[in-house]
Amino acid sequence: MSLLEVDKVSLHFGGVLALSEVCFQVEKGEIFALIGPNGAGKTSMLNCISGLYAPSSGSIRFRGEELLGLPPHKRAAKGIARAFQNIELFKHMTVLENLMLGRHVRMRSGLLAGGLYWGKAAREEAEHREAVEEIIDFLEIQAIRHKPVGTLSYGLQKRVEVGRALALSPELLLLDEPMAGMNSEEKEDMARFIIDIHEERDVTIILIEHDMGVVMELSHHIAVLDFGRCIGFGTPDEIQSNPRVIEAYLGQAESEEVGSSA
Amino acid sequence: MRSPFVSECGEFCTSYRADMALYKIPRIRYRVYGVLFLFLMLPWFVSEYATSLATLCAIASIGAIGLNILTGFTGQISIGVGAFLGVGGYTSAVLTTTWGLSFWIALPLAGLVTALVGALFGIPSLRLKGLYLAMATLAAQVIILYTINHWDGLTGGTGGMILARPTLGGFSFDSEMSYYYLTLTILVGAFIFTSNLFRTRTGRAFIAVRDRDLAAEVMGINLFRYKVLAFAISSFFVGLAGALMGHYTMVISPEHFDIGVSIEYLAMILIGGLGSVVGSIFGAVFITLLPVVLRELIDIVTVYLPQATEHFGALRQMIFGAIVIVFLIYEPEGLAKMWRNFKDSCKLWPFSY
Numbered sequence: 001m002s003l004l005e006v007d008k009v010s011l012h013f014g015g016v017l018a019l020s021e022v023c024f025q026v027e028k029g030e031i032f033a034l035i036g037p038n039g040a041g042k043t044s045m046l047n048c049i050s051g052l053y054a055p056s057s058g059s060i061r062f063r064g065e066e067l068l069g070l071p072p073h074k075r076a077a078k079g080i081a082r083a084f085q086n087i088e089l090f091k092h093m094t095v096l097e098n099l100m101l102g103r104h105v106r107m108r109s110g111l112l113a114g115g116l117y118w119g120k121a122a123r124e125e126a127e128h129r130e131a132v133e134e135i136i137d138f139l140e141i142q143a144i145r146h147k148p149v150g151t152l153s154y155g156l157q158k159r160v161e162v163g164r165a166l167a168l169s170p171e172l173l174l175l176d177e178p179m180a181g182m183n184s185e186e187k188e189d190m191a192r193f194i195i196d197i198h199e200e201r202d203v204t205i206i207l208i209e210h211d212m213g214v215v216m217e218l219s220h221h222i223a224v225l226d227f228g229r230c231i232g233f234g235t236p237d238e239i240q241s242n243p244r245v246i247e248a249y250l251g252q253a254e255s256e257e258v259g260s261s262a
Numbered sequence: 263m264r265s266p267f268v269s270e271c272g273e274f275c276t277s278y279r280a281d282m283a284l285y286k287i288p289r290i291r292y293r294v295y296g297v298l299f300l301f302l303m304l305p306w307f308v309s310e311y312a313t314s315l316a317t318l319c320a321i322a323s324i325g326a327i328g329l330n331i332l333t334g335f336t337g338q339i340s341i342g343v344g345a346f347l348g349v350g351g352y353t354s355a356v357l358t359t360t361w362g363l364s365f366w367i368a369l370p371l372a373g374l375v376t377a378l379v380g381a382l383f384g385i386p387s388l389r390l391k392g393l394y395l396a397m398a399t400l401a402a403q404v405i406i407l408y409t410i411n412h413w414d415g416l417t418g419g420t421g422g423m424i425l426a427r428p429t430l431g432g433f434s435f436d437s438e439m440s441y442y443y444l445t446l447t448i449l450v451g452a453f454i455f456t457s458n459l460f461r462t463r464t465g466r467a468f469i470a471v472r473d474r475d476l477a478a479e480v481m482g483i484n485l486f487r488y489k490v491l492a493f494a495i496s497s498f499f500v501g502l503a504g505a506l507m508g509h510y511t512m513v514i515s516p517e518h519f520d521i522g523v524s525i526e527y528l529a530m531i532l533i534g535g536l537g538s539v540v541g542s543i544f545g546a547v548f549i550t551l552l553p554v555v556l557r558e559l560i561d562i563v564t565v566y567l568p569q570a571t572e573h574f575g576a577l578r579q580m581i582f583g584a585i586v587i588v589f590l591i592y593e594p595e596g597l598a599k600m601w602r603n604f605k606d607s608c609k610l611w612p613f614s615y
């Protein structure tokens with residue numbers, strides 16, 4: 001059984017078909033890449049997995065359990081974490097608080113216990129602080145721990161966002177263009193973090209990325225979307241030699257198209 | 263011995279527990295105890311009139327902390343505070359006067375009933391945001407006031423109700439000083455509770471809902487639950503404030519809880535600082551004392567302009583509005599931010615960097 005099975009998922013917005021019968025499987029412990037041209041439906045697919053969109057048909061199973069119909073917060077509790085494409089951090093909170101919020105589903109104390117701050121709640125805060133500090137060390141963001149994230153640079157915010165998702169101790173991590181808008185140095189750092197997350201923390205990762213070099217090098221399996229359809233699924237080598245994928249990215253090499261554009 | 267006037271050059275905590283304390287640096291902790299001590303001594307050194315003003319400030323502070331939890335920290339605008347104060351006040355009045363319960367039971371019950379009513383009117387917040395939610399809470403204000411006005415059998419209608427000062431054993435809280443201590447104790451409790459709340463799990467979830475509700479949901483926060491919870495805990499404190507106010511003035515009637523009161527409370531947290539517990543207190547004190555100070559000023563001006571007194575009401579409203587606007591433009595983060603800036607500049611003084 002695969003960790004995540006996406007089976008014939010279709011998504012409509014009014015009359016627009018955003019996803020049409022998309023199928024793929026993500027195995028436990030792999031880095032899985034979702035690629036495709038702009039507007040192909042990659043982010044929509046992630047939104048279906050994390051529960052922000054409700055597909056009109058199909059099924060998404062996580063560890064064999066159906067996800068569709070569950071609200072987003074219950075999916076997070078099952079161990080699915082997400083870093084967004086456009087940074088969606090809590091701007092007025094510090095880095096530490098953002099990461100502590102990532103621990104939300106792993107913590108128990110309620111409103112009364114928190115307000116009174118007695119034994120158990122205080123102990124729990126300290127315990128989870130330890131887990132968060134581990135992630136802070138891991139992502140090398142010790143120096144900015146107490147800074148409000150709104151004041152940080154773009155690259156660092158992206159890193160904090162990955163950290164917040166990681167704080168959830170996820171089994172499946174959805175990364176939506178974690179390297180978008182970064183310079184090559186920052187990209188290298190992020191690629192290293194992704195590999196480390198995968199190897200040291202035993203997290204299965206679904207990655208959306210436009211940098212083909214990164215995708216081909218990092219991922220074990222790739223699914224290619226184009227206009228909401230899954231046009232290719234396989235290992236990086238298979239994808240690179242798939243004629244439909246080449247066509248979607250580079251266009252058709254036919255005389256009539258050349259003729260019509262002239 | 264270290265000089266008490268030298269600042270620390272950093273925080274040197276050796277445990278996460280110590281690093282998560284409300285006041286990490288011992289010197290600042292002592293300063294807080296000092297301020298508390300000053301407030302405890304206050305009624306011994308000032309007139310009864312000043313003590314009564316301080317009591318009013320403390321009651322308003324409790325309500326403002328409540329509203330700030332909802333509007334400042336969780337981002338849900340509410341213009342129904344006036345009515346929620348009324349729910350607290352009338353609950354306590356009915357429980358003590360009609361049913362003959364003790365004040366000490368009626369006070370928490372007033373808070374709980376208001377929390378329940380608040381949660382009920384918080385239910386639309388799942389679907390409504392911003393201005394739309396404001397309209398929904400305005401509806402709460404109108405519905406609750408209408409109910410109070412027309413349920414003569416329970417609330418005495420427009421005539422209002424009479425309340426008594428609380429007693430404990432043989433002691434009655436009749437004097438200004440004793441009631442001041444009562445409200446101060448509850449204010450300190452509310453302050454500590456709220457400060458704790460926002461350094462733990464539930465409070466962080468509230469702030470997350472305010473900053474980015476979408477991301478909060480994906481991080482595992484049940485939006486509906488936390489929004490309703492914010493309405494409930496906020497209304498609890500507002501209800502307490504309403505009950506305390508009722509037992510202080512010893513008479514309540516619907517006009518004490520009209521929309522003007524709601525606006526005043528919103529002004530308190532705006533001027534004090536949204537999302538700041540200590541800011542709520544600053545704002546509450548500011549708005550409570552503003553008419554008093556204006557009155558004094560008018561009295562001075564009346565010597566030269568005898569007709570000034572006639573226009574006091576209008577003048578008060580105008581200055582009130584002008585101050586809110588000035589704050590919105592020049593210091594949207596309110597008095598709390600000004601206080602932080604002041605502390606920061608003290609830390610650096612006499613250097614400018």
